[in-house]
Amino acid sequence: xxxxxxxxxxxxxxxxxxxxxxxxxxxxxxxxxxxxxxxxxxxxxxxxxxxxxxxxxxxxxxxxxxxxxxxxxxxxxxxxxxxxxxxxxxxxxxxxxxxxxxxxxxxxxxxxxxxxxxxxxxxxxxxxxxxxxxxxxxxxxxxxxxxxxxxxxxxxxxxxxxxxxxxxxxxxxxxxxxxxxxxxxxxxxxxxxxxxxxxxxxxxxxxxxxxxxxxxxxxxxxxxxxxxxxxxxxx
Numbered sequence: 399x400x401x402x403x404x405x406x407x408x409x410x411x412x413x414x415x416x417x418x419x420x421x422x423x424x425x426x427x428x429x430x431x432x433x434x435x436x437x438x439x440x441x442x443x444x445x446x447x448x449x450x451x452x453x454x455x456x457x458x459x460x461x462x463x464x465x466x467x468x469x470x471x472x473x474x475x476x477x478x479x480x481x482x483x484x485x486x487x488x489x490x491x492x493x494x495x496x497x498x499x500x501x502x503x504x505x506x507x508x509x510x511x512x513x514x515x516x517x518x519x520x521x522x523x524x525x526x527x528x529x530x531x532x533x534x535x536x537x538x539x540x541x542x543x544x545x546x547x548x549x550x551x552x553x554x555x556x557x558x559x560x561x562x563x564x565x566x567x568x569x570x571x572x573x574x575x576x577x578x579x580x581x582x583x584x585x586x587x588x589x590x591x592x593x594x595x596x597x598x599x600x601x602x603x604x605x606x607x608x609x610x611x612x613x614x615x616x617x618x619x620x621x622x623x624x625x626x627x628x629x630x631x632x633x
Contacts, residue, residue, distance in 0.1 A: 532576055537559070539559075593622040
């Protein structure tokens with residue numbers, strides 16, 4: 399037979415007494431439940447710091463992170479660097495691209511300095527080791543006959559006398575070659591030049607050819623002066 403509740407206790411119970419007692423149990427039991435089942439919805443964003451998370455066994459571990467939920471931005475620079483794999487094999491060379499459009503022409507540069515002309519040393523006709531005068535000619539006493547390389551040609555400058563006209567007015571010239579240019583100073587083609595002179599009835603002239611001989615032409619020239627230049631090549 400079930401035990402009967404004391405009538406005095408029953409009479410002392412009221413709605414407020416019962417609700418207060420239930421609220422006490424709910425408050426005590428609810429706090430215990432929250433400590434065990436706390437979720438992300440109960441935490442304000444930005445309030446949990448790294449110092450609030452335990453290290454080691456009770457800290458956040460790999461099993462606590464859902465696979466594929468972290469991106470590269472969630473990792474540190476050092477962690478991202480460690481994820482670099484080995485260098486792959488070199489790929490095949492791609493096809494050559496089409497030729498680009500030709501660029502515009504650049505501005506014209508400043509004119510360079512004038513180049514130096516190749517000028518050689520003078521060679522005096524009749525001097526030791528140099529070409530000699532022909533038998534009917536001799537050097538002028540004050541204006542020696544000489545020649546030199548000048549650029550891509552040869553310059554001949556100076557004066558000459560007929561050898562015996564002063565000593566023998568009846569002397570007749572038999573050798574027309576004044577002197578002969580050595581190899582390296584001879585022209586590829588023949589040339590002729592006027593020669594101003596003295597004691598002549600007509601203007602004189604000289605000729606020179608590939609053989610190097612410089613000959614007197616025209617009337618007899620007792621004293622002739624030469625200052626001519628000729629190219630060594632035909633170009």
